[in-house]
Amino acid sequence: MADKSENSDKSAANGRGGSPAALEVLRTAGAQLAELTGLRAETVTRFERTDEGWVIEIEVLELPRVPDTMSLMASYEVTTDRDGQLTGYRRARRYERGRSDRR
Template identity: 70%
Template sequence: MSNTRDTQESQSSQEPQDSQNSSKPNEKQTAQKQPARKKAAPKRPSPMDVLRQARGQLAELTGMEAESVSSFEQTDEGWALEVEVLELERVPDTMSLMASYQVELDAEGQLTGYRRVRRYERGRSDARRPGGR
C-alpha cells in the first residue's frame, strides 16, 4: 500500500503544477492578445543638452567655436538660440570680429538651420536706439 500511496501523492503534487501551467498563458499568447502599444514619444532633451548640442553642431558646420549663447528659447517646433562666435581674432583682442548666429533646432535638439544676423568688433557695444533703449 505504500507504493499506491506514494503514487497518489506524486500524482496529486503534479496536478497543481500542471493546472498552474495551463492556466497561465505563455508570453507569446499574452503578447498576441494585447493590442499593440503605441511607442512613447521621444523624451525632449533638457535645455543644457540642447545648448551643448547646438554649440557642437554649429562649430562642426562653421569651423568656429561658440563663445556664448545670448538668447535661448523653446518654440513650438523645437528651440531657437542666438550664439556669439569669434569670427576673426585680432590684436588687441578688443578689435577681434565677433558674429551673432541665429540657430534653430528641432524638438530632439538636432540643428535644422542657422544664419549670421550680426557682425561686430568685440570692443564695441550696440548702438543706442532712439528713446534710450
C-alpha cells in the same frame, strides 16, 4: 533591465515628455554649429523654446585681432527641432568685440 530609479533619472535629465534637457540642446547645437562653420561658441545670448523646437543665439569669434578688442565677433541664430537637432543657422550680425550696440 533598468530599475525604476534609473528610468526616473533618465526622464528627469530629458526634460518634459522625453524631449532633451535645455543644457543638452545647448551643447548639441553649439557642437553642430562648430562642426559646420569651424567656429567655436563663446557665449549664448538667447535660448528660447518654440512650437517647432528651440531658437538659440550663439556668439562666436570670427576673426581674432590684436588688440583683442578689435577682434571680429558674430552672432548666429541657430534653430533646432524638438529633439535638439540643428535645422538651420544664419549669421544675424557681425561686430568688433569692443563695440556696443546702438540700441
